[in-house]
Amino acid sequence: MTNAVLHQQNDSEIESFPISYTSEILQLFIKSLQRQRDPQILDVGPVCEENIMFFAQQLKRFYVCDMFLRLDRELRSDRDPAEVWVHMDYTPSTFDGIQLWDFCDHLDDTQVRRLAELCHSMLKPEGLLMITAFEEQTHALRLNAFVTQINYQVSFRHQPHLKLPWHCRHNRALMSILPGFSHIKSLQYRNGLREFLFKKNK
Amino acid sequence: MLKRGKKDENDGPSDTSMTMSERIAPSAPKPSTGQGKTVIGENITIEGSIRGEENLVIEGALKGNIEMEKHNFTVGPRGRVDGEIRAQNVSISGELKGNITALGKVEITKDADFYGEIKAKSISVEDGAYFKGMIELDREPHRKSSEGAKPASPSGFGSVKGPTSKPVDAKKET
Numbered sequence: 001m002t003n004a005v006l007h008q009q010n011d012s013e014i015e016s017f018p019i020s021y022t023s024e025i026l027q028l029f030i031k032s033l034q035r036q037r038d039p040q041i042l043d044v045g046p047v048c049e050e051n052i053m054f055f056a057q058q059l060k061r062f063y064v065c066d067m068f069l070r071l072d073r074e075l076r077s078d079r080d081p082a083e084v085w086v087h088m089d090y091t092p093s094t095f096d097g098i099q100l101w102d103f104c105d106h107l108d109d110t111q112v113r114r115l116a117e118l119c120h121s122m123l124k125p126e127g128l129l130m131i132t133a134f135e136e137q138t139h140a141l142r143l144n145a146f147v148t149q150i151n152y153q154v155s156f157r158h159q160p161h162l163k164l165p166w167h168c169r170h171n172r173a174l175m176s177i178l179p180g181f182s183h184i185k186s187l188q189y190r191n192g193l194r195e196f197l198f199k200k201n202k
Numbered sequence: 203m204l205k206r207g208k209k210d211e212n213d214g215p216s217d218t219s220m221t222m223s224e225r226i227a228p229s230a231p232k233p234s235t236g237q238g239k240t241v242i243g244e245n246i247t248i249e250g251s252i253r254g255e256e257n258l259v260i261e262g263a264l265k266g267n268i269e270m271e272k273h274n275f276t277v278g279p280r281g282r283v284d285g286e287i288r289a290q291n292v293s294i295s296g297e298l299k300g301n302i303t304a305l306g307k308v309e310i311t312k313d314a315d316f317y318g319e320i321k322a323k324s325i326s327v328e329d330g331a332y333f334k335g336m337i338e339l340d341r342e343p344h345r346k347s348s349e350g351a352k353p354a355s356p357s358g359f360g361s362v363k364g365p366t367s368k369p370v371d372a373k374k375e376t
Contacts, residue, residue, distance in 0.1 A: 045333075046329065047327055047329070047331055047332070047333045048327070048329065049325070049326055049327040049328070049329075052325060052327055052337055053325075053339075055337075056325075056337055056338070056339040056341075057339075057341070060338065060341075061336055061337060061338040062336070062337060063335070063336045063337075064333045064334065064335060064336075064337065065333075065334045066331075066332055066333050066334065069330075069332050070332075087334065145329065157329065159329060159330075161312075161329070161330045
């Protein structure tokens with residue numbers, strides 16, 4: 001079960017989040033993919049120039065499908081939010097890795113299960129899934145892009161155009177709604193951020 | 203209609219050869235403003251391929267391919283393009299569905315909706331742009347990755363059971 005919180009509109013009420021950190025899980029994710037021949041990776045956004053440059057330098061080519069913006073548009077429209085999944089229409093077993101960032105934090109349990117099903121389908125056997133999640137509401141209230149730079153340094157940039165709910169999940173709850181994946185490694189940072197790396201079961 | 207800057211209207215389309223059927227909206231198109239470029243106004247719809255020797259800006263709708271390897275192609279904020287693009291530099295502020303091959307830079311602004319593949323030397327993307335597609339940047343030969351961090355130990359992969367708590371280098375403790 002999750003507690004959904006809408007992102008506040010008034011930025012002045014939100015504590016600034018001037019935190020950057022070195023992502024060991026991202027490093028593990030990239031290094032593992034680089035061992036494969038011509039790895040295919042999907043980033044679900046938010047679209048961010050630095051990430052495009054980072055992934056394009058690390059891997060020959062990579063795919064972007066900004067699901068944050070798609071979900072935001074679905075929630076602002078009269079359409080069924082489930083319509084958002086039609087945009088993840090990739091062929092089964094396409095990707096070696098999928099970078100979800102904190103997208104699960106903005107989905108309810110039903111939506112996360114659907115996302116997990118899609119990721120399971122889109123990933124090749126033993127494909128990798130990277131997820132981040134915030135532990136504290138203070139940080140999650142302000143939706144940020146995870147901006148990746150050299151040395152796997154990750155910082156945050158506010159995305160004021162996005163207004164999405166936030167669902168708090170503890171580690172066990174998150175892992176329980178990802179059937180079909182094996183937990184590889186996870187870390188919790190002092191800034192309250194948690195990172196997880198999963199592998200699709202054969 | 204098409205309006206071209208800098209060159210005489212009587213020159214004919216010799217340097218901007220087009221195969222297209224144009225459907226002109228009831229209201230008159232706005233005149234082009236730039237020099238050395240052709241602007242397709244927002245009330246113009248074109249179906250067909252365009253090959254040109256000067257810069258092109260689409261403010262209207264285009265369904266067809268663009269080929270102008272030595273010149274720049276722009277989709278304006280209200281522009282809608284469905285086709286393959288091959289140009290020197292490409293800038294998108296409207297909607298583009300199709301693959302881009304740019305010898306130079308691709309620029310995607312915050313108002314853009316882009317669906318397709320990009321092959322370019324460099325790319326800039328503003329926060330807020332919608333992007334669904336694939337990116338492949340030209341990489342200089344023998345270029346080493348700029349990251350210099352110590353790689354994760356392969357033996358550590360998969361060796362940790364269950365979540366661990368490990369503070370790293372967050373600059374602010376919460």
